[in-house]
Amino acid sequence: MKLELIRNTCVVACALSLVAGCSSYPEEGKGGMGEYTATSEFSPVLPDEPLGPEHGLRFDFHLTQLHLDSLIQQGAEWCFPASVVQAKTKENRIARELEGGLLVDAANDIVIQRKNLGLLERRLDYVTNEAECVPPEHNLAFQSEVSVINQLVEILNVDNQFAVNSVEINPKYMGNLAEAANILKQYQHLNLRVTGHADASGTQSYNDTLAMGRAKQVERYLTIFGLSPTRIQTLSVGETLPLFEGDSPGVKLTNRRVSIDIVSTKSQGGGNAQY
Structure with a gap:
């Protein structure tokens, strides 16, 4: 009886240790894909270290940031406010994914962001030929x-x-x-x-x-x-x-x-x- 109790105790302890060792739940306020706000310290530039896929992704992400900033300067925020809000939300999400090491998710969202910004640019060009976005x-x-x-x-x-x-x-x-x-x-x-x-x-x-x-x-x-x-x-x-x-x-x-x-x-x- 004692031997069985000891065995069961060991099994439970081992299971708990495995769960603790394998889990990777984010800290509170660090919800990854569950959050759409980038932290203030996030930067698209990584420090000097061996090049990896994350460097290329952060560079692509920075290009999409510049593209969105350019469209806003041309008046997209006034002609297409909802599209700009959605683009900013997606931008923050990508930053979270890059920060959390979710490279596949970030790569996918960068592709979507590029397409959406391209569509927004074409719409903006069409509208600004007829009216001024102010x-x-x-x-x-x-x-x-x-x-x-x-x-x-x-x-x-x-x-x-x-x-x-x-x-x-x-x-x-x-x-x-x-x-x-x-x-x-x-x-x-x-x-x-x-x-x-x-x-x-x-x-x-x-x-x-x-x-x-x-x-x-x-x-x-x-x-x-x-x-x-x-x-x-x-x-x-x-x-x-x-x-x-x-x-x-x-x-x-x-x-x-x-x-x-x-x-x-x-x-x-x-x-x-x-x-």
Whole structure:
């Protein structure tokens, strides 16, 4: 009996020591991917040491920082505030991943950030050909609008994955569309740009059609919930702008989606500004 008790005690002690030795839980306030704020001491430049993959990633990250800063200087923060907020959030996330040694996650997010910044740059070029992106006269009202835009972006761009070869929307996302439609009824100057996406399973032409079908299905439900179809623009990019790179079932599921941008028709600086 004593021998059995000693044996059981040893097994428990060994198990506890293994858990303590193998676990790598972050300290409080150091949540890695769970947090989207970079620490003040983070630097994209590493001290002198043998070159490794993290050096290249930090260099790429620094280039994306410079790209975003340049777009902000050109007025992106005023023409597309929600996109800038999302880019800054992604930037902080990448910094956290690099700081925590999550190199694969950081590499993936840097690729996504590059694509998003490229898209933002093209949109900014288009808008600035027609109007000037300048700070609004009534900044308090502007900040309030940014808050509403951020809320809509968050509601409309989560949990909208589609099944394989399907345009049907899952019930949870329908609730998000209904909530967004109710908010948009109060802000008649805010319109939507709905872009459909597909995973890389089919041919390019088939994926373009499938992605457009998803965008049109979102438009259909938004109109059912009371939003005028004249306030909704639908686009398709097929498989060309995946949210994540890879061909695993989980990645493909995430890439079957729509992305939705908010467009403001308010006049600003004598022209029509878009957000």
